[in-house]
Structure formats: structure tokens, C-alpha cells
Amino acid sequence: MVALSQLSLTVPCILSATWLAQAATPAVKGVDPAKYELYASLAGHQWECLDGSKKIPYSSVNDDYCDCADGSDEPGTSACSHGHYYCENKGHIPAYIKSSQVNDGVCDDACCDGSDEYNGFVQCPDRCKEVAAEYKKTQDMLNKIRTAGVSAKQKLIDEAQAEVAAWQNEKSKLEDTLVIKRAELLRRESELEQLSQQRKSHKTSQKRCPSNKANPLTDALERHVRSLQEEIDVLVSILRDMKRDHNHNFHDMAVKAAIAGYDEFLPGYEDLKKEIDTDLKEYEEQQDNADDDFEETDEEEAEEEEIPQTSEEKALKEGKLQSLLNKAVSALPLMWKSQLDQLLSRVGMKQNEEKDAPALETAEKVRDTMKREIDDAERRLNEINDELAKDYGPQREWLKLKDTCVEKNEGEYTYSVCIHGAAHQKSNKDSMRTHLGTFEAFVGPKGTDDYYREQSFTHGTRCWNGPERSVRAFIDCGAETEIIEVTEPEKCEYHFRMRSPAVCSMEPIQEPHKPQARKPAQRYMHEEL
Ligand code: MAN
Secondary structure (H helix, E strand, O other): OOOHHHHHHHHHHHHHHHHHHHHHOOOOOOOOHHHHHHHOOEOOOEEEOOOOOOEEEHHHOOOOOOOOOOOOOOOOOOOOOOOEEEEOOOOOOOEEEEHHHOOOOOOOOOOOOOOOOOOOOOOOOOOHHHHHHHHHHHHHHHHHHHHHHHHHHHHHHHHHHHHHHHHHHHHHHHHHHHHHHHHHHHHHHHHHHHHHHHHHHHHHHHHHOHHHHOOOHHHHHHHHHHHHHHHHHHHHHHHHHHHHHOOOOOOOHHHHHHHHHHHHHHHHHHHHHHHHHHHHHHHHHHHHHHHHHHHHOOHHHHHHOOOOOOHHHHHHHHHHHHHHHHHHHHOOOHHHHHHHHHHHHHHHHOOOHHHHHHHHHHHHHHHHHHHHHHHHHHHHHHHHHHHHHOOOOOOOOOHHHOOOEEEEEOOOEEEEEEOOOEEEEEEOOOOOEEEEEEEEEEOOOOOOHHHHHEEEEEEOOEOOOOOEOEEEEEEEEOOOOEEEEEEEEEOOEEEEEEEEHHHOOOOOOOOOOOOOOOOOOOOOOOOOO
16 A cells, blocks of 8 residues: 555656656657657757658758758748648548648548648547447448448358258269269170170171080180189279278268278288189189190181080080189178179070170160260369359359349449349440440459459450450448449440448458559540540
8 A cells, every 4th residue: 555645745746757758758749749759859859751862950940941862850830841741630530631731721521620720720529429420420431331341251161061061062073973874884885895795796706716606605704704803803803992092081982982982802812813723723724725725627627517526515614604603792791792783684585696785786876875974064064164263253142142233323324233144234325335345354453352352354346446344343231232324434444433342351440442443443434425
């Protein structure tokens, strides 16, 4: 606790310190009180220009003569053309005006306290109370717009998020489907290849080895054992890739089942493969020996004579191959087996050539359908990937506005624009429609919130004797997407002042976003007018 006697001693000390500080930094006309200390006098009644370029007598500050290059010595007069005058605007918001506006005989809105007109030529009443009330009204209105805009924007963001989630889901399903369909296509293509090979070899074997003509089952079995092995190898490599690359976050039952089948199948497959290879080699050696015997006979004779082969030998051969085929098939997971039923039943059907033709045709049709399905899936996947890669704003707030079209009647013309689409000008006299450009990019200052508030539309219809028409859209926060005003500051270069919830922010103050016209905004007066 501070004793009362101590307090009475302390208070005068604080006051005297304050008085000293004020004495050191006197009020200077046209300067923000927070910066008075910059205008304190130096030793020998000197003062240094704020840019440090020069020292001048203290009496030269605000003497209505410009001494400093930066104009800092004349904050309260109009002597320096590039200086600034501070209006305190009590009851409202302080502001700076150009030095040239000081004592120019005009009561400036920005300087509502009238302090800038002090030479007596005009009397500027203090209007700050009135201006503050007006300002508050505007702020309240902007806040209302902002609140409505922010909630509309949140809706746009939520809807975009749902759309993106749906795309990602579809994308993951398409990717999984494509893996399966591509594998299926490979299988179908190799099946087709077999069928056409069988057709060819059927004819050859009928010529070459009449003994087989009565029973081509052995040949067919052998080919199927080989092709089955090739197919298994292809499927194993596809499934290995799929297991490695598939999107683990989006579980598709078909993909899960395929991977489970792969896991179930793989352990026993390597051993079985070796076993089948050995059996096949053995069988081929026997077959080669038989062929050698056949080649040794005179060809002409062979055409007429059958290779002697007992029914026991034939049955043995077929039995061996059938068991090889069964072995290969038995190794397959259940889900693959069903697809092979068709293939196996066809082995039995290949008793004569005529039956190959419809099978070949059907297989071709199935293959073509599959190709079309793959093309469609790839096209859709590309569309989704393109959409996901597009810039729709930091929270994809522009996504759901895409293709929203708005228009504005400006008397002579009605202007329209579709978000992320095209802008047009339609004559109100003859309804002739002119293309002003197609959305090209967001062009606001990069890395700022304003980046999405400026958009360019380019490559419109070429202007007579001039450039291609183009549009710059300047967008402020609003509860709705709309065009407020259209100007043509340069021939065939149009400025659309717009509003949209997509650019609303939670920040309390929304300054209107001003078009940066190269020339003062005015309507270009073209020759025809
Ligand atoms: C038309 C309109 C105008 C444009 C002139 C240029 O009249 O598109 O906006 O300035 O052509 O010749």
C-alpha cells in the first residue's frame, strides 16, 4: 500500500514530467500529435528535414516556404506540393489531405473539421458529427452486406466441399474400376488371340496330322494350359500393382475382394508354377519325339496315312493335360474361377471349326464393349482431374458459381457475364450480340486477398481497327453475384464493377474495390456515336 503522504509527493512529479515532454514537443499545424516529437527543436534552434537531407533553422518549419526535398518542413501550409496535411477530425476519423488542398478555398470532405481552411478566405464549419453519422450509416450497410455475403459464401464453400468429396469418391472408384477393367481387357484379348490361333491351327493340324482330326482336344488342352499360365502371370502383376497403388481411403468392395483373392492365391502359386512348368516340359519333350517320328515319314504319305496312335496313348496324353489344366485352375482364387468357366467349357466345344466362329464374334463384341467402357471411364477420370486441378479460390468458393450468368442494362447495351465463362454486349436497339471475351484468369495482386477480386476475360470479337475486345471484372463483397456498372475506359476494353459473395471476408471493414483504370474512368466515345 502506498502511503497518502507518498502519493502527494508522487503526483506533482508525474505532472511535471508530462509538462516537460509537452514543452519538448510543441503542437505543429498539420502534424499528427503522435508525431510531434519528430518536430522537436534540436540544439541551436535547428531542425532536420525528415528525410535527413538538410538542417534548417527551427523557425523555417511551417513558414510557408518549402525548404526540404521531402516537403516535411511545411506540414501545415500549401508551400510544398508533395506534402501532406493532417486533419484531426475530432468525433470522426483523422485523415491526411494533400498540402495543395490547404487554404485552397474548398471545404474538403476528408477534412471535416475544416481545419485546413484557416486563412479566413472561406469559413469551413466543423461537420465531423454529421460526417461521422453518415459514415456509421454506410458502415452499418456494408456490415449488413458483409454478413449476408459471408454466410452466402459459407454456403458456396460447403457445397463446393461436398462436390469435391463426390468427385474424389468417383475418382477413386473409377481408378479401381479401371484397374479391374484393364486386367479384364487383357484377359479378353488373350482369349481372342487364342480363339483365332485355334482356328488357324485347327486347319493346319487337319492337314498336317490326320490322326488328330478325329480328336483335337489334346491340342486345345495344351494351348489352354500355356495361355492360362500366361494369364495368371499378367493378373498377378496387375494385382500386385493394384495392391500397391490403390487408394486406401476409398474402399471399393470389388478392389478389396480382388486384393483378398490375390493374397489367398499368391503363397501357393510359385510352387505350383514350377510344378506345372516341369510337367509341361516333360509333355513337350514327348510331343517333340512324336513329331520327329511324324516328320520322318514322307509328306505325301502322311497326308494319306494316319500316324499310328493307339487309343490308350491318346487317352493317356489327354488325361495328363487335363490334369495339368485342372492343377492350374485349382490354384486360382474363387472369384477368378467363375470367369474361367467359360474358357474351360469352350475347350470341350472345340470339336469342330464351325463352332469357333460365333465364339470369336462374341468375344470380339465383349472386347469392344470393354474398350468403350474403359475409354468412358478414362474420359470421366480426366474431366474430374481437370476440375480438381482448377483454381476456384482458396476454399473453392467460385466453384458453385461456375456458369452463373448475370446481366446489366446500361441503356445502349445490355452487358452479361457468366462466371468462369464468357462476357457479352447486346445492343438494346437491334439485339446484336458481341462477344467481349472468355474467362482467362484471376488477375488481382498475387498473394493478397484481392487476387480473386479481379478477373480477366480475353479474346473477344476484334474491334474495328483495334484490339480484340476484353473485360476486366472488379468484384466487391455482396450477398448476390451481380453487375453494378459497366464502363469502357478504352476502346473495346470494358470494366465490369461487380459484387459477389465469393470475395466476402470476415474482416470488419470492406473498402470498395476500385478499378485501376489506366485513364480516368469515362466512357470511350467511339466514332459511331
Ligand atoms: C461497338 C461496341 C462498342 C465499341 C465499338 C468499337 O459499337 O462494341 O462498345 O466501342 O463497337 O468500334
